[in-house]
Structure formats: structure tokens, C-alpha cells
Amino acid sequence: MTALWTHFALNLAQVAFLLIFAPLVEGVLHRLEEIIQGKRGPSIWQTYRDIWKLFGKDEVISEESTWVFRFAPIVAFVMPMFVVLLIPALTAYPLFFAFMGDMVAVGFLMAVSGFFVALAGMDTGNVYAAVGASRTHMVGFLAEPVFIMVFFSVSYVANSTIPYFVNATWGASWGSMLQPSHLLVILAFFLLILADEGRIPVDSAAGKVEIAMIGHSKGLEYSGTSAALMKWGGTTKLMVLALVLVNVLVTPWGLAQHTQWTAILAAVGLVLLKLLVFVMVLALIETTLAKLRLFRISEFLAVAFVICLFAVSVRLVGLG
Amino acid sequence: MNTTVSPLAFSLDGSIAALFVVLGLGVMVSRQMLGSLRFFMWQSVALTASALVLADALQAINLLWVALITFSTKVIAVPLVLRWAAGEEIYGRREVDQALSISASVLVAAILALVGWFAVAPVLPILHGTPFALLNLPTGLIMVLWGAFTVALRRESVAQLMGLLIMENGAFFGSIAIVHNLTVIAEIAAAVDVPIVALVIGLLIRSIRRVTGTTRVGGMDTLHER
Numbered sequence: 001m002t003a004l005w006t007h008f009a010l011n012l013a014q015v016a017f018l019l020i021f022a023p024l025v026e027g028v029l030h031r032l033e034e035i036i037q038g039k040r041g042p043s044i045w046q047t048y049r050d051i052w053k054l055f056g057k058d059e060v061i062s063e064e065s066t067w068v069f070r071f072a073p074i075v076a077f078v079m080p081m082f083v084v085l086l087i088p089a090l091t092a093y094p095l096f097f098a099f100m101g102d103m104v105a106v107g108f109l110m111a112v113s114g115f116f117v118a119l120a121g122m123d124t125g126n127v128y129a130a131v132g133a134s135r136t137h138m139v140g141f142l143a144e145p146v147f148i149m150v151f152f153s154v155s156y157v158a159n160s161t162i163p164y165f166v167n168a169t170w171g172a173s174w175g176s177m178l179q180p181s182h183l184l185v186i187l188a189f190f191l192l193i194l195a196d197e198g199r200i201p202v203d204s205a206a207g208k209v210e211i212a213m214i215g216h217s218k219g220l221e222y223s224g225t226s227a228a229l230m231k232w233g234g235t236t237k238l239m240v241l242a243l244v245l246v247n248v249l250v251t252p253w254g255l256a257q258h259t260q261w262t263a264i265l266a267a268v269g270l271v272l273l274k275l276l277v278f279v280m281v282l283a284l285i286e287t288t289l290a291k292l293r294l295f296r297i298s299e300f301l302a303v304a305f306v307i308c309l310f311a312v313s314v315r316l317v318g319l320g
Numbered sequence: 321m322n323t324t325v326s327p328l329a330f331s332l333d334g335s336i337a338a339l340f341v342v343l344g345l346g347v348m349v350s351r352q353m354l355g356s357l358r359f360f361m362w363q364s365v366a367l368t369a370s371a372l373v374l375a376d377a378l379q380a381i382n383l384l385w386v387a388l389i390t391f392s393t394k395v396i397a398v399p400l401v402l403r404w405a406a407g408e409e410i411y412g413r414r415e416v417d418q419a420l421s422i423s424a425s426v427l428v429a430a431i432l433a434l435v436g437w438f439a440v441a442p443v444l445p446i447l448h449g450t451p452f453a454l455l456n457l458p459t460g461l462i463m464v465l466w467g468a469f470t471v472a473l474r475r476e477s478v479a480q481l482m483g484l485l486i487m488e489n490g491a492f493f494g495s496i497a498i499v500h501n502l503t504v505i506a507e508i509a510a511a512v513d514v515p516i517v518a519l520v521i522g523l524l525i526r527s528i529r530r531v532t533g534t535t536r537v538g539g540m541d542t543l544h545e546r
Contacts, residue, residue: 178331180338180455187342299422303349306430310341314334317437317458 006259007095014089015081017268018243022080022235023047025242025275032283033206047235051228059224065123072120073226076233079113080240087163087240088247090267092171092255094164102161103154106244107147110196110237114140117230121218128210132217135294139202139214142301143195146188149308153185156315163248171252184311186249191304193241195297200286202297214294239275246274325451329377333370333452337459340366340493341433344463347486348429348470349422354411356482357399360489364394367489371496374452382507386496389511397515398485405522406478406529420473429466436462452497460494463487477525481518488514 027044034041043049061070083106085097101109118136121129155161157179158169170176195202198215210217219230247255254270256263292300343366346359368391375383403411420428440458447453467487471480492510 175327175331178328178335180331180334183335183338184342296422299349299426302423302426303345306345306426306433307342309430310338310433313434313437314338317441 010091011085011095011097013264014084017089018081018084018236018239021272022239023051025239025279026235028276029279029283032280033287036283036287051232054228054231055225057224059226062124062221064125069120069123072116073222073229073233075116076113077229079109080233080236083109083240087244088167088255089243090256090264090271092167092257098162098164103151103163104161117218124221126221128213128217129220132213132215135214139195139297142298143192146192146301146304146308149305149312150185150189150192153181153308153311153315156312157181163244167248167252181311181315184307188304188307188311189245189249193245195301197238197241199282201289201292202300204291242275242278246278247271325377329373333373334455336366336370336373337455340459341462344466344486345429347482348466349426353478356479360482360485361395361399363486363489364390367493370493374496383496386507389507390492393511393514398518401515401518402522405519406525425473428469432465432469433462436465447498450498456497457494460490463490463493477528481521484517
């Protein structure tokens, strides 16, 4: 097999890895949260069952809605698959899509999906969806400077924003892993994931009250296949962000160094282990913190912004 | 003095310094009294860790004492003393108010941090014999500035106490890198001050509360004699 076809197969393997394991990541997260709260919780396979069930259901679409409403679930489902082609999901060496986009492109692709989902929310005429869409954009608006600062500090440290290079820069030695600016960027990026994914303390993913929802009310009108795609897309989005965090920032090792299948399979196991640790931390945060009031989210993100500012200034004065 | 240190120890101390700053930010911005106290305790743990790393890298036995004293006074004694002296005020109340909004104070904190970085820059060439001063001195100075800012900003006596305590932490963080050959008795004298400060202010907080019914001291400057 030529190198081109090998890389193509590896890209497909990355997408398959994402699609197959994303619902499991969410299932484990739910189960862990329930266990921490002293309950038994649903099976870790529940998300697969939900998605399967939704695919088999009839779909109801409002006559008032336009093509945006039908198109948005497809965008939300496809975008994380594009993102996973750009980041080191299983391999430490760049595959051939790696140089088509950097971390800014990752942010851009995520923003496209967020934009369509927000538009679709407003398209339905559902009051809560419109409120949710505007709130999401408020949070997104506040998160924007933090995103930019994260990219800025990452590119300042690694001299590149291509995720594979960043991974290689930080994974080079313990000395480079423990740089202060690296630690600060990790912290800021983690706070960003909490905000962007609508996790506690920004938004409650398990909340059932529409008036208190931020991001989760946008998908209320979906049913059947569209709802399944939205749900699956939501899980892959969380997993992609977690992959960027664990593979590029926190633990940039344990990925396949060559193209042998054994190495790839070992990488699958190791990456899943890393994701398990991430999910445990997330579950711990979600169960121990309380949700912030809406107008205090700006404070949360201001803290993330200042942490990023430190990362840059530490580097600027030549310490990091 | 041993001026060659391994890059690993340097990076490790840098990461601890970064954590120290972030935890100090936590003390400043947390709205809840207990949260603020917990951030202070973790910050003191970071100070201990930094002292341990420096002790290992510079082969300074005194710094082991500093680590031990810091841990026992700030992580164990201060919370106990505060619980005894002003337990109801600290563990009973949740929210604290302040003169500036948190977002604004975070921005001011960022500016103070930049001031801290650049204010130390002219001094650093003199300190080339002490490699860790490059990291610890600016970090310590930032924390002293933030502590002063917290004291000025918060309208709450308990939160002002937190400001004083992080100022003290900052001063220690900077000084362990510059002077690590002090006699142990001096270290003990400096460190024992902290629980005493906590005790005195804690008792003061209790008496303020007994007289005025609140621990909010922000409005007291408007009181005047009849």
C-alpha cells in the first residue's frame, strides 16, 4: 500500500474512532456523574441506544421553518468530523489534511456549526430556542477574546498553530511540558471547553428547565433523524475538544509513531484512557460546582482571559 | 553558591509559580468566603512546593524548614485559628461584596501583574547569582500588589484579611529565591507572625461584628461622632 493510501486509511480510522467512541465518552460521563451523586445511573451504552432509537422515529418539521432548520443538524454532525482530520487524534505524525488548517481553523469550523445551530433555533419560532441562541452567542462573544489569546499563546510558545507541531513541541521533554505558559494555557483552554460545551458552571447539560437553558434549548424542536444527528454531533463535538485538550495540550504522548496497525490499536487504547481521565475530571467539576448566574459568566471568562494574558506575559518576559 | 540548576527544576518551579498566581487570582475573585480561604490554603501548598523544589535544586536545608513551617502555619494553623476566632463570620456567611465588579477587578489584576513583571526587570541582572529569582521575585511582587489591591477593594473585613495573607505569601515566595541562608529562627519568627495576625484580625472581626452586627467595614468611613 502506498503512503498516500495508508494516510487515507488512517484518516478514515480517525473519523471512525470519533464516531464510534463519542457516544461512549458521553455515556461514561453521565454514568460517572450519577455515581458521584450516589445514584446508579444509566448504562454507559445509553447514548448509543438513544441515537439508535431516534434514527428509527418519525420526524416532524414545522411548516414555518425554512431549509436552515433541516440543514443545521447535518452541519453540526459533519463539522467535528472535519476537525478530527486536522488534529492528532491517533497518530503523532501529520496526516495529509494536517496542513490544510490549524487551530484557528478548528475554532472556525466549530463556529460554523454553532452559527447554523443558533440560526436553526431561531428559525423554528420557538421562544426558548431564540432565547437560547442569543444566550449562546453572548457566551460565545465573551469567549472569543479567550480563544484568540489561547491561539496567540500557543503559537507564541510552539511557533506554530498546526496542532501536530504544538503536540511535538510540548511532548519533546519534561522541561517543555512544565513550562508555566503551557500550564496556564491548559487551564484557560479547559475553562473554554466548559463554557463552549455548556457544562457546569456555565450551563447545566442535564437541566430540564427551558427558561434556565443556555445552549441546550436550541435543539428542542428536533425529532427523529435530525435529533439523532444533533445528539451524535453534540457528543462528537465534546470528544473533539477533549482530544485537542488531551492529545495536543495536556499529554502530548502515547500516539502512534509509525503506520503499523498494532501501533494504531495501542494508540486507540491509550487515547481512550486519557479521555477517561478527562471525563473523570469533568464529572467531578460538574458535580461539585453550582451553576453560575447568567450575568456572572462574564466573570468566569474574564478569569480565563487573564490566565491567558499571564501565559503570554510570562513568555514575553522570557520565563516560560 | 550553586548557580547551575537543571532546566527541569527551573520549569517545575515555573509551573508552581504559575499555579501560585492562578490560586492568588482565585482568592481575589471568589465571591464566597470559604472558597477564598480554600484558595489561600492551596496557594500556601504551592508555596510549600516551591520551597521544596528550591531546597532540592539549591541543596539548601533551610528551605526544607521554610516548607515545613509554611505548611504547618498557613495550611493548618491559619484555618484553625480563623475558625476559632471568627468561625461564624467565615463559615457561616457565603457571599462577600466588593467595591468594584469582579470583571473590572480581574482586569486591574492583569494590569498589576504586568506592572509586577516589568518592575522587577531592572533588578534581575543584579541577582544573577540566584537563578530562581527570575521566577519567584516577579511572582511574589505580583502577589504583594494583588494583596494590597484586595485589601483596598473588598468592603469586607474577612476578605481584607485574605488580602493581607496573600501579600504575606507573595513576600515569602519572592524571598525564598533570594535569601535562602537565613537562620531557622528568623524563618520561624517570620512564619509564626501569620497565625498571630490571623488571630488578632479574627478577634477584631468578631468584635466589629458584635458592635455593628456585620463584618462589612466598607461603610464605616461614613460614620461620624455626634
